Structure formats: structure tokens, C-alpha cells
Amino acid sequence: MRLLHRFTAIVMVVLVTATAAQAQVCATDDRGKEVCLDDPAERIISLSPGATELLFAAGAGDAVKGVVNYSNYPAAAKELPIIGSLKRLDVEKILSLSPDLIIAWVTGNPKEQTERLEELDLTLYYLEPRDFDGIARSIERLSVLAGSESEGHREAERFREGIASLRRDYGDSAPVRVFYQVWDKPLMTVNGEHFIHEVIELCGGKNVYAELDRLVPRIDRESVLASNPEAIVAGGMGEENRDWLEEWKQFDSLTATQRDNLFFVPPSTLQRPTPRLLEGGATLCQKLETARERR
DSSP, rough: HHHHHHHHHHHHHHHHHHHHHHOOOEEETTSSSEEEEESSSSSSSOOOSHHHHEEEEEEGGGGGGOOTTTTTOOOGGGGGOOOOOOHHHHHHHHHOOOOOOOEEEEESSSHHHHHHHTTTTEEEEEEESSHHHHHHHHHHHHHHTTTOHHHHHHHHHHHHHHHHHHHHHTSSSOOEEEEEBBTTTTTTTOOOSSHHHHHHHHHTTTEEEOSSSSEEEEEEOOHHHHHSSSSSEEOOOSEEEEEEEEGGGGGGTTTTHHHEEEEEEEEEGGGSOTTHHHHHHHHHHHHHHHHHTTO
């Protein structure tokens, strides 16, 4: 009888352990690490504006308790406590908010600070989607960690369908050679592995710097002149600031300048890997269609 009781106790322990394991919520981050929580996250800190948008897209907005500066979308994100910047985190402020999950950016946050957060036994999930599928999967995975799967999967599917629609409308269009300016000083662009490059291709564009090695390479003005793009697309320092395009107007030898194909796209709609790429992508596709009409 005693042996039977002992066996029953062992079985109960195994069952309780298995039940607890089943209750966990887990998702694999963009470093390939599986991140598990005992319960869906209720207090989330976001360490980049893009991560903030993805969390809200995943239906986890109510759980977000702190963000970095420039987390300006959606409007509700503007009301949240600021815990520093993308490059300089306020660790004490983060600790004061008692997060059960922190969403970090693989290459965007200072490694020494994210490692410090991990040393303090905080749970970090690292994001850095590089393409359309990665963005959709990020939304789905964040929704798993936040317990908002229904909303997250619905938004991910909306994003996938929106991308497919743009591809149907513009994917077979005549190619337009494009220089996309991601920064001014130093002058920077994107290579063929960046999600902005994927948007350019979606619209029938050809990224003139696709073959460079670095994801966000530095270039010089002379190389832009030599590549002679048919269209130059830029964001700028702010959603309405078109100053970066003014400099290119002085170079009459550029096809883009000759044809007035100097196009502005609000940077937050094209430089953040979030569902708003549908908005930025539609704008870019329309600009490149204008370039085709001006031939």
C-alpha cells in the first residue's frame, strides 16, 4: 500500500509539472531563442518605436507600460512613460515599471544595457524582422506572448493580404531604377537584404545599391551621380520635412532631377518594419508609377 501511495504521489508531481509546462506561453525570437512565460505578459516594455507599433498591432497595446522616445504610433503610445532612447536606456526607470516582458531590438539597442537587463533576471524577447514574412510572424509571436492571438493573427493576415494586393497591382510594372536615401549626414541607403529594398521591388523598382554588403551602407554623392537613378526617394527628419531632396535639385545631370522624380515618403511609414509598410508601400508605388508616366 505504501508503495502504491508513493507511486501515486510521483504520478501527481509529473502531472502537475506537465500541466505547468503546458500553461506556459512560448515564442521564438529573431535570435532563434525560445522565450517562455508562465502566463501571458501583462507588463511589457518596448525598446524601439517599431517594436511599440508591432505590439499594438498584435493586440497587446493595453499591456505596454513603457516605451522609448519617438514611439509616436498609434496615438495611445504617445501617452506612455518614456524609458530612454533606442541607444540609451534608463535601466532604473525600466525596473520601476516591473515588466514581465521586454521587447528589444537585435542591432538597435546597446548590447551592454540589454545584457544588464538580462543579468537582472528580466525576460527579453529580441525582434528584428527583415522582410514581409518576418513582420507578419513577429505580430503573431508577440500576440502569443501577450495572450492576444486572435487579434494578432487577424492583423498578420491583413498585412499579408495587403502586400499581396500591392504585388498584384505593381509587381509586373516596368522597372524604375531607385536610390532610397535613409539618412543625410552621413549619406546612407539600404542594400538588397533590407525590408525597404523589398518594398522597392514590390513596386517594380530596382534598388541601385542592392549589391552592397552592408545592410545600411554609407555612400557618397559621387556614387549616386554615377549610378544616375531614375527616381530618388527620401524620408527626412520628421514626417513632413522634405529638405533632404533639395540638395539633389542642383544636379541637372541626374535623370531623377531632370524629370522631377524626387519623391518624399513619410519615414515612419517606410522605415519601420510594421503593418504601416502597407501605407508607405502604397505611397512609394504611386510615386514610381508617376516616374513611369514622365518617361
